[in-house]
Amino acid sequence: MTDTTEADFDPYMTAIISNRIDGIIREMTNTLLRAARSGVINGARDFSCSICTGDNRLLASAEGLPIHIFGSHMQTQAMCDFAGDELAEGDCYLHNDPYSGNTHAGDHTYLVPVFIDGEHLFTAVAKAHQADIGNALPTTYMAGAKDQYAEGALIFPAVRIQRNHEMVEDVVRMCRSRIRVPDQWYGDFLAGIGAARIAERRLKELCAKYGKEQIKAFVRHWFAYSEQRMIQAIRALPRVTLTNSGAHDPFGDLLPEGIPLKVTIDIDPEKALIELDLTDNGDNVECGFNESEACTSASTITGIFNALDSSVPRNYGSFSRIRLKLRDGCVAGRPKFPHSCSVATTNVADRLVNIVQSAFAELGEGWGLAEGGLGMGAGCAVVSGKDHRADNAAYVNQLFLANAGGPGSPSADGWITYGLPVAAGLMYRDSVEIDELKHPIAIRFLRLMEGTGGAGKFRGAPAMEVAYGPKEQPMDVIWPCDGTVYPPKGVRGGGDGFRCRHWKVGANGQEEELPNIAVLKIRKDEYVRGNQAGGGGYGNPLERDPRRVLSDVIERYETLERANDIYGVVFSGSDPDTMGIDEAATARRRAELRRAAA
Structure with a gap:
């Protein structure tokens, strides 16, 4: 346990510097949001920024998506391991390898080591989901990929892309030759590097203002304070072992019963520890739904923090009071190479968030949450094709038009703008008008569905429905939806949320219901229609x-x-x-x- 009794602890200075570091991360965030080119980044805000210490501990993440930032330290560790003594001022590394700390191949992470007086004191981390990464299909979610080879993505296990602040053009040429929208990717690439470099500059200024030793003392104090806050939160819990289960939807003949999931949570207030045991889950599956270690860790830790005091800082200090028991070769553990983790950031991860946070509802009234809405369906599909307005130039983008409904809680109804459990309401929903300006797509409607949130004393948020199709040229539409068979559950007498459903509507108006995992081509005058899931309800509806x-x-x-x-x-x-x-x-x-x- 971290020593919290140091004589030099200054709570005012600790608060000032912690807020200054959060401000640096928000400047990184604004840089990436404003400078990126693809809609999934500058529209939906599917990216996160964080800062780790030089010895690879998560220091701060401000408003980063939980699924992205809770594994940042694994990636900085990989950078240090791969670079070794060659790590130097002016370096920048690209990392998207799910087998060495990343979430999934679709998230490109830019790592900049920050040196102060020759010492590696911090690493700036900017992670952004990509519209295209060179997969065999035009999507970064390859649900049907048997293994990582079948995905077809370019994999960068902490590869140096800048040396002495100069670009390694060989890497750029590799990506341009493989990615379907190279100019769009290159704009995102520069934005990610720029965000990390902004942090480098600001951290150097911070250290120049307060001195390196004062900043080192802050790091020590901040982790100690955060750990102490987590200790207090755990000691407010009873001594109990919670077990909860759920399941991901079936996937054709490959997964006829879906993916059963189970978690055991052991709470020990005396030791101020929470142990999460995921070892009683199945082996890796022959498709893209396997969790990377980073996603398993992030999603279960997210579920814990959702059920605790929201003011506890999220960093190495508080994480140190959580123990994870994972199994090698497990669908919700540590994957065995070369199993595909293409969809690791959503489907099973969303289920793990839900299973953990809803388990805490077993403690009694006022604890835990219901299960949040999920479903990366039509409203979150990857669309691609040729744009007739731009000499048939290729386009690829992931939509985030429709949100799933948030879960009911002990004190409030679910958020309409929740999005997905792994994002916790921190992403943005696409602008209909901007999507139609950027791509040759016609959006017919976007609406909330009455009566689709799980009923309860505090209800889940309703589901959202969307319909769209191409304006001229055929459009490829791909999604890896969950929640079509097993909807989000309510807790403590609350009702379940509405399940996801999807249809292809022909030019003659005839509707064909689609499976949860869809790879289809939509032609002019055809369109897809579908909804995400509603959130589960909390408590007896008769008490509302x-x-x-x-x-x-x-x-x-x-x-x-x-x-x-x-x-x-x-x-x-x-x-x-x-x-x-x-x-x-x-x-x-x-x-x-x-x-x-x-």
Whole structure:
């Protein structure tokens, strides 16, 4: 355990410098957001920035996506291991290898070691999801890939791309020759490097202002403070072992029952430790749903932090109170090469977040969360083709048009803008108008679906539905959806969220329901229609404040039928402008529903 009794601890200076470092990360974030070229980065904000110490401990991440940043230290460790004594001022490394610390091949990470007076004191980390990485199909989510070779991606295990601040052009030429949209990729490449270099500059200025020894003392104090906050949070929990399970959807004949998942959480408040055991999960599967070690770690740790005091800092200090038990060759553990981890950042990872955070609801009222909505379906598909407006130039982009619904919690309804469990509401939703400007795509509608959030004392957020198709040339559409068979679960009496569904609509209006994993071509006058999942509900719906139910019906989050049949709320009148709650009829209806459920 870190020593927290140092005489030189200065809480004011620790707070000042920690906020300054968060400010540096936000400047990195703004640089990448403003400078990147692909929509998945500058529109959806599918990227994260963080800073690690020179000895490879996560120091800070500000607003980084949980799935991205909780494994940053694994990548900086890989950089140090591969570079060894050659690591030098002016270096920058590109890393996307899921077998040496990265999430999946689709996330390109830029690592810049920061030297202060010749000492490697920090590493700046900028990670961005790519529109294309040279896969065999125009997507970075290869659900059907048997192994990493079948994916076809260019893999960079901490490869040096700058030396003495000069570009290694050989790497650039390799990527340009393989990636379908080389100019778009190169813009993102420069933006990622620029974000990391901004951090390098600002960290040097910070050290010049306060002195290297003061900054070293801050790092020591910040980790000690963070660990102490985590100790306090764990000691507020009971001594208990929680076990929870779930499953990823089936995938054709390959995974007819899906992927069963299980986690055991041992909470020891006396030792102030939480142990997560994932060893009782199946072996690696022959497709792209295997978790990398970084994603297994990040998703389960995310689930823990979602259930604890939200003010506990997320860094090495607090992580040190969590123990992970993983198994080699496991679908939710450490993968065995060359199994594909192409979809590691979403599907199974989303399930692990949900399983862990909902397990804490077993502690009693006020603990844990329901399962959040999921589903990388039509609203999050990768679309590609030829743009008739630009001399049939190639385009590739991942859409983030439709969000899944957030989970109900002990004190609030689910967020509409939740996105996915692994992103926790930190990504942006695409602008319809900008997507149509950037790509030859016509978006027919984007809307919330009434009555699709899991009912509860605090309900899950509703599902979102979208429909779109190409304007002229055929468009390839690829998605690796989950949640079409096993929807997000409610907890403590809350209802499940709405499951995902998708259709291809022909030029004649005929609809064909699509499987959860889709690789299809859409022609002019055809379109796809589909929805993400709604979030699970928390608590008994009959305990929901009737005024909230009235508001939900007026705002069209809920239907009149569900208000009566599930929530037991009866209204006077049917006009939204004059509708009110019939309190006597509501009391009778709720008593009737309670008797029926007994």
